[in-house]
Amino acid sequence: MINEPLSASRRLDIIRHKGRPTALDYIPMIFDEFFELHGDRLCGDDRAIIGGVASFHGTPVTVIAEVKGRDLEENQQCNFGMPHPEGYRKALRLAKQAEKFHRPIICLVDTPGAYPGVEAEKRGQGEAIARNIMEFMMLKTPVISIILGEGGSGGALALAVCDELAMLENSLYSVISPKGFASILWKDASREREACDIMKITAEDLVRLKVCDRVIPEADGGAHNDPQLTAENISAYISESLQNLQRKFQKGLDEMLNSRYNKFRVVGDFDEFPHSDTQPSDNAAE
Amino acid sequence: MMQFDEFFSVVRQRLGSDKGDESSKKKTDIPAGLLFKCPRCRSVTFIEEFERNGKVCPNCNYHSRLTARERLRITADDGSFREFDRKMISKNPIDFPGYDAKQKELREKTGLNDAVLTGRAKIHHEDVVLIVMDSNYMMASMGSVVGERITRAIEYATEKKLPVVAFTASGGARMQEGIVSLMQMAKTSGAVARHNEAGGLYISVMTDPTTGGVTASFASLGDIIIAEPKVLIGFAGRRVIEGTIKQKLPDDFQSAEFMLENGFVDMIVERNKMRRVLAHLIRLHRMPEIKEVGSDDK
Ligand SMILES: [Zn+2]
Numbered sequence: 001m002i003n004e005p006l007s008a009s010r011r012l013d014i015i016r017h018k019g020r021p022t023a024l025d026y027i028p029m030i031f032d033e034f035f036e037l038h039g040d041r042l043c044g045d046d047r048a049i050i051g052g053v054a055s056f057h058g059t060p061v062t063v064i065a066e067v068k069g070r071d072l073e074e075n076q077q078c079n080f081g082m083p084h085p086e087g088y089r090k091a092l093r094l095a096k097q098a099e100k101f102h103r104p105i106i107c108l109v110d111t112p113g114a115y116p117g118v119e120a121e122k123r124g125q126g127e128a129i130a131r132n133i134m135e136f137m138m139l140k141t142p143v144i145s146i147i148l149g150e151g152g153s154g155g156a157l158a159l160a161v162c163d164e165l166a167m168l169e170n171s172l173y174s175v176i177s178p179k180g181f182a183s184i185l186w187k188d189a190s191r192e193r194e195a196c197d198i199m200k201i202t203a204e205d206l207v208r209l210k211v212c213d214r215v216i217p218e219a220d221g222g223a224h225n226d227p228q229l230t231a232e233n234i235s236a237y238i239s240e241s242l243q244n245l246q247r248k249f250q251k252g253l254d255e256m257l258n259s260r261y262n263k264f265r266v267v268g269d270f271d272e273f274p275h276s277d278t279q280p281s282d283n284a285a286e
Numbered sequence: 287m288m289q290f291d292e293f294f295s296v297v298r299q300r301l302g303s304d305k306g307d308e309s310s311k312k313k314t315d316i317p318a319g320l321l322f323k324c325p326r327c328r329s330v331t332f333i334e335e336f337e338r339n340g341k342v343c344p345n346c347n348y349h350s351r352l353t354a355r356e357r358l359r360i361t362a363d364d365g366s367f368r369e370f371d372r373k374m375i376s377k378n379p380i381d382f383p384g385y386d387a388k389q390k391e392l393r394e395k396t397g398l399n400d401a402v403l404t405g406r407a408k409i410h411h412e413d414v415v416l417i418v419m420d421s422n423y424m425m426a427s428m429g430s431v432v433g434e435r436i437t438r439a440i441e442y443a444t445e446k447k448l449p450v451v452a453f454t455a456s457g458g459a460r461m462q463e464g465i466v467s468l469m470q471m472a473k474t475s476g477a478v479a480r481h482n483e484a485g486g487l488y489i490s491v492m493t494d495p496t497t498g499g500v501t502a503s504f505a506s507l508g509d510i511i512i513a514e515p516k517v518l519i520g521f522a523g524r525r526v527i528e529g530t531i532k533q534k535l536p537d538d539f540q541s542a543e544f545m546l547e548n549g550f551v552d553m554i555v556e557r558n559k560m561r562r563v564l565a566h567l568i569r570l571h572r573m574p575e576i577k578e579v580g581s582d583d584k
Contacts (some may be wrong), residue, residue: 126521
């Protein structure tokens with residue numbers, strides 16, 4: 001499937017390729033019908049996240065996607081794929097709707113991160129992401145998330161609390177953008193590529209770290225070389241995964257929710273052995 | 287004395303990182319260690335007076351940072367705190383260069399095993415599970431240990447039907463732990479979701495600074511969200527936003543008061559009233575007592 005693993009910084013070039021397909025390209029190739037539903041019913045309609053009801057080989061599903069523009073005009077509309085709180089709240093509204101009608105949810109993740117702006121802070125960017133994470137954990141319907149290109153931080157996680165996480169072969173999923181990482185830890189944003197290569201953010205890395213469940217192959221050299229083929233690979237994955245999840249779902253809701261919870265619950269790397277040098281000093285408390 | 291020094295180093299760090307503060311070092315004749323310079327209003331107070339005031343700026347009421355131990359001392363009933371998971375220490379999930387050594391150094395320096403203390407305690411006789419973050423440890427960023435301790439504490443509270451009180455403070459995700467750090471947001475929020483489902487009470491108290499991935503997870507999910515006056519609360523970093531919009535932000539942007547005004551905090555409570563407020567709120571959520579409307583339980 002994957003011949004030889006490319007470095008993360010090479011993959012960064014691939015996902016930044018001008019012709020890299022976005023959710024706007026994939027949705028019509030993967031779904032037979034798609035009705036976009038707008039707005040969060042609170043504040044507005046964020047174009048960085050689109051969503052709606054769709055048919056996947058005849059099965060009704062809800063699709064929620066982060067959208068990057070393919071040119072400047074599209075990018076101005078969708079804010080370069082950086083959602084505001086109303087985007088996350090729209091996503092949650094549509095997720096709840098999916099739950100009501102027992103539709104599986106398919107999230108397509110592609111964002112540098114949630115938008116860092118004044119209005120976003122005023123309208124509770126942190127709260128919006130937190131609420132999505134919490135609510136998605138309890139949704140009584142199967143959720144699949146697929147990272148298409150960039151999975152940037154909390155802005156990606158808000159659509160990535162799911163039963164199964166898949167990543168396109170060249171996509172990256174990270175706690176902060178490599179540029180942000182370099183500028184915070186080394187005070188030097190120009191060391192982006194170096195950061196990229198030590199952050200462990202490729203699909204293979206994330207499979208090893210038990211975050212990613214499946215890697216979806218792209219066309220040779222990257223999805224832009226054959227969007228249709230890549231879309232077919234995504235479709236094949238969704239078919240298989242939906243069948244698995246529906247089966248799991250039929251065994252019982254509790255089991256499905258437990259396994260979703262545990263998917264995240266087990267991630268962490270710590271020791272619990274007593275070391276002589278780790279005794280905390282005993283102060284007044286206790 | 288230990289605490290004094292620790293605290294001083296925090297103040298110094300902050301002064302150092304603040305813009306336009308180069309002059310302040312030269313200007314003062316009194317050794318800087320004896321003074322508290324408020325990062326909010328920039329007024330200068332003798333450290334003794336500042337500490338007598340509970341580390342609150344006497345000029346503008348900014349509630350400055352406390353260590354987790356200091357917070358416990360003013361929050362939990364004497365001797366009531368039983369710490370959970372104190373032997374848990376973090377590993378190095380993405381083999382980040384220097385992370386192990388940094389951890390070891392910080393453990394020795396702060397006497398903490400990571401940036402949060404969790405445990406059972408009583409607040410004015412009310413049983414609670416307490417979560418207290420400590421910004422002296424890597425700016426209380428959330429890595430594996432922080433996430434695991436908080437998750438276990440909430441799970442314990444859910445099982446024992448106890449309320450959770452979390453004093454949050456954090457610079458956000460712990461970048462040295464990469465994606466594993468991001469997943470702690472899902473883990474802790476998932477535990478809150480289950481606590482909710484079981485009908486448990488969760489009060490989040492935002493202290494200075496509550497930002498990034500902690501704001502975007504369990505800190506913002508309390509049934510009741512309290513903030514200390516004048517503290518910093520936000521998602522994105524101020525400098526990041528200023529860089530994006532290419533202009534300076536007003537001083538009160540991302541303050542507790544800003545969050546209250548915008549509807550993301552229930553109330554602002556001063557430090558010296560916090561215990562009483564928490565105890566009363568917990569009492570009001572204790573089901574059996576609520577049946578006797580108007581009865582004053584003492
Ligand atoms: Zn002040």
